[in-house]
Amino acid sequence: MADLLSVAKLAGVSRATAARAFSTPDLVRDTTREKIFHAAQQLAFRPNKVAQQLRLQTTQMIGVMVPSLDNPVFAEQLQAMEVAARACGYSLIVTTSEYDASRENEIVEEMLRQRVDGLVLTVAEADKSAVLTQLHQETTPCLLVYNPPGNSGFPSVGVDNHAASEAATRYLITLGHQQIGMVAGPLLQSDRARQRYEGYCLAMQAAGLAPSPLIEMPRHTQADLKSLAPHLHGDNALSALICTNDLLAISLIGELQRAGLSVPNDLSVMGFDGIALGKYVYPSLCTVEQPRADIGRAAIHTMLNMIQGERPVLTPLPYVLRKGESVGALTTRKTPPGISSRSVA
Amino acid sequence: MADLLSVAKLAGVSRATAARAFSTPDLVRDTTREKIFHAAQQLAFRPNKVAQQLRLQTTQMIGVMVPSLDNPVFAEQLQAMEVAARACGYSLIVTTSEYDASRENEIVEEMLRQRVDGLVLTVAEADKSAVLTQLHQETTPCLLVYNPPGNSGFPSVGVDNHAASEAATRYLITLGHQQIGMVAGPLLQSDRARQRYEGYCLAMQAAGLAPSPLIEMPRHTQADLKSLAPHLHGDNALSALICTNDLLAISLIGELQRAGLSVPNDLSVMGFDGIALGKYVYPSLCTVEQPRADIGRAAIHTMLNMIQGERPVLTPLPYVLRKGESVGALTTRKTPPGISSRSVA
């Protein structure tokens, strides 16, 4: 591919003049600039960003790491980040960690070698992340997304999971529910999920209710009725559930309906995240909506500020309690049909 | 950040030797190599990829452009691409075009300046894409994803939309449906959507049935009952629908249920794409599943071959007709309740 030197030669000027025609056009006479542009066009010249990056010691690239793109939460956030970054002249290097610590390490190392101007990461657990502690040695600015700003020492953009979860729980209590459970993926995998459980417990206790132990699903984004069935009958049968993410909630609602139960008549189900699709399913998903696009944009703009050397000042973004058909007021009801241990076996 | 020269000095060797210690370790004596590694560690040396890229004239980066990440089809494909690329030592620069032609241009130009080793694109319409015709002038290999391999002149990985749509239609016909309609976003926006409509028409005609005109929704991924209501009663009331994508289908099913209709009893609804969530909603989505992960992986591996200079040989990937609860056999029924033009107004 043609380089500046060949353009300069064709235009009959020195390489420096050709370079100036592009970087500082007003420093070169109109006529010669035209000559240069013309030559560039003829040779299909295209500035080499790699050389620019080396010379200017900045890549205008931001390294992004999310756990997975199979979860629309991250995909929707990334979508907003990409648009925002591009609007500011930045490109995104996108990687997925799959919640794997060793992968997280490799990815960050790779990005640092690539000399990205900044890192925007979502890690499994910010407080006990080897990557993050190691990153403190580096000068490359780093920003977390979704991870609660605990003692990781890095700024973070996201909502207050604690408060959001409390609000969700209180909402269900307001509707008369007393037997409320929380459903999560395996092992309370992420720090967000843990905070959400804590918020739930606090809200329950504040209302004089007993929090139930966490109900763990075998998979992070797919519900399984078997794990749930024991909690749906008997004296302490739950009348409402909060799921730690929307995919879990939607698939749970599907499973319940498939088992002949009605949501919300037999059981109210609430989600967490606010993915777009939740508005369109039936029953529509009642959920705590995180402003995913706002989060993505805020992450980019904050990161750009950090790159400029500013110290970020971050206040949690506002969550929205999105009402939906999957949650209803508590109604007295008999033991629901079709949910005996036999029918779900 | 420390560079090779400072490492060399600290280790008491020349820059060349230091470089060799990393690139060709066996060409340097064990003891000196140790010295060099030690020095590198002390200085927290980290190879500069930008310099390598300039020197080696290869970035090990692939430029990826998808229409949007808000649609799980692309997100799920990208997820697979990222994993596959990373496994081969490549990074991904990810961009979203939002189906905007001018954005497509800017993005591709930007990526070429970045000297990506290859481009993997999904454009709105491969046949009439300004970007693609211009790309023929370039030497950077380019591969399409999802776009049918028409006369764009570029290889493409994806399923045979035509055949897949025919198969879907035939499936409905097999179940006894005769009044089958197809629902799409506005303007038959993408070449895929058009092919799917053509496939539907062909299958209908082959069965001696009359294809219905396309039913257009105001938005690409969100259904609207008003546009549909006219087709649901009267002599030619439809008994089955095929949507051009899964999001449309899922939201349509939601709307129908909300209007008091039963899917599939009153109306069978079929999707297209096979996003993961479709399996978990109720009724589960009957759809034509594109192997999104396979497509993503195949795209990367094909691209790597193209970068090696090989000419790609591409056969369409197999689609799978995923059965689901949203489609049932035709049953005689009266005009469904609650769908009069009044009730949806």
Added chain:
DNA sequence: TTGTACGCGTTATCAT
């Protein structure tokens, strides 16, 4: 206004 010359951090060729 334009040209000369250096450096960004590597790899690779040629000597030694």
Added chain:
DNA sequence: ATGATAACGCGTACAA
């Protein structure tokens, strides 16, 4: 086995 040196393509301080 190691060292000196020339690229890779560009931006810019300095000189003219």
